[in-house]
Amino acid sequence: MESLKINKINKTVGGTIQITGSKSESNRLLVLQQFYPNLKIENVSNSDDSKLMQKALASSLNEINIGHAGTAMRFLTSYFSVKENSVIVLTGSHRMKNRPIKILVDALRDLGSEIEYLEKEGYPPLKITGKKLDKDFVEIEGNVSSQYISSLLLIAPTLYNGLRLKFKGEVTSVPYIKMTLTLLAELGVELSWDDDSILIQPKPIINNKTVVVESDWSSASYYYSLVSLSPNSEVKLSSYKQNSLQGDSVLAKIYENLGVETTFGVNSITLKNTGNLNPSKLMNLNLIGAPDIAQTVVVTCFGLGIECYLTGLHTLKIKETDRLVALKNEIEKLGGVVLITNETLNLKSTTKINENISIATYDDHRMAMAFAPLAIKVSIYIEEPNVVSKSYPDFWEDFEQITS
Known part of the structure; x- marks a missing residue:
């Protein structure tokens, strides 16, 4: 089984990335x-x-x-x-x-x-x-x-x-x-x-x-997570519009509560870590219109040590894998506590993250990319890393560009 080790990132994340179309x-x-x-x-x-x-x-x-x-x-x-x-x-x-x-x-x-x-x-x-x-x-x-x-x-x-x-x-x-x-x-x-x-x-x-075609907001979510977990970081992404057709553009609003400020430029967004967390806003967050960012949000909250309670997730059970079960399995390997129903997920707050854990990806591109930002906190292994090609073939190159 192929596996990618991501060593703990010991630098401030920063850079500019062009993301493929939605x-x-x-x-x-x-x-x-x-x-x-x-x-x-x-x-x-x-x-x-x-x-x-x-x-x-x-x-x-x-x-x-x-x-x-x-x-x-x-x-x-x-x-x-x-x-x-x-x-x-x-x-x-x-x-x-x-x-x-x-x-x-x-x-x-x-x-x-x-x-x-x-x-x-x-x-x-x-x-x-x-x-x-x-x-x-x-x-x-x-x-x-x-x-x-x-x-x-x-x-x-x-x-x-x-x-x-x-x-x-x-x-x-x-x-x-x-x-x-x-x-x-x-x-x-x-x-x-x-x-x-x-x-x-x-x-x-x-x-x-x-x-x-506007660039893919789901793909942007992994950089929101990186910036949220990395103090003083700043990343510019293109090509994005403020009046987006994509439901996942709600990221900008959600991540305000996870310490990320979004500034819209001409066909671009700049993400900046503010350090201002508002965990109470994540205690009944309905992602019915943007279920594809659920994995990213959960992993970010886990990395920050804060609790979240997400609803509107019933479609996650019939994605590439049952994403609710997959999230529970992998976060619990890392030392977290996750409670799930058919349409909700409750991540409990925790302060410890287990190191050098191997994350199973279940033939699911979003599992690989959602867990990668945890390398800000600990060294981590991602199994079958090439699964990212389903939606974002250049992910590992872009990730390395702004983290090394």
Whole structure:
């Protein structure tokens, strides 16, 4: 088993880093580009997920394997459903075959899609026969993964009558749905979101359009953690916007309570350690709109020796791994105490961190990157460090640049 040792960092963290484009924005735009070939995309993510998406969309094979890429599985299920005269088997890794997709498949079938399960009912692999869909109404639970909802929204403008998507119950992952809708609106798609329904008008063609992808806020989270844990540190990151489409941009507000000040420049942010901690603000922090930063926030709090209680984490159980269990396992190896339910995590405050612990990453890129900043406090080992390529292939080079 490959392992990376990160020796305890004995210097003030500082430097400037250019972070790759947002995986979330890139993957949405790559699908839309298939429908609208005169759409040009700049600063596309260099993550494994986005490369897999590009490869799958360009493939002439009848079977496409997307590995661990959950976004690709969800978005491509809808995409191939409307790709007329195609028959595709969409499969993935062993973990992917155990990640549920029934809610999305049911919604697509309600629209007239032809999709079969080839192994286990409700899970990939899928056999998808592409066809023209003429139905224009579907209902879906509001508290499901935003990727199911965005997957439907991405094909909506290509449907002959557009789409009315009605939510049953409260909608949870609002920021990622808004990201999809904003990108559609940028392309000139007419849409509205009123109460429990989103209405998308058909849009067969668009004018020539160039969209520049903002850098990934999830990737920025690991530098927020580093700066929080490193007194007097300062790091500049680009390319970022103050009015971001990404839910994870809430980092700037959350990390104010963890001693990090964010200053917005022209397409950049500067993170500065202030040392001003406000732990009470972390005692009922709802991350329903930004679950991907939960691991980072928990590890930062552990490194600072402060308690946190996070809610809205139910989607973490069906990510690359069960992230709640993974966090509990690894932090307890380090000497922490973590209590979890299906949707909450309570980290107790502790003053001691065990040294030279080997952190298992569970085929999960965010486990590797979230734990790396603890090297400010102790030497640490990261197992299977190359897992970071899923979202941020240059992470270790960038991390070393500002810490050595």
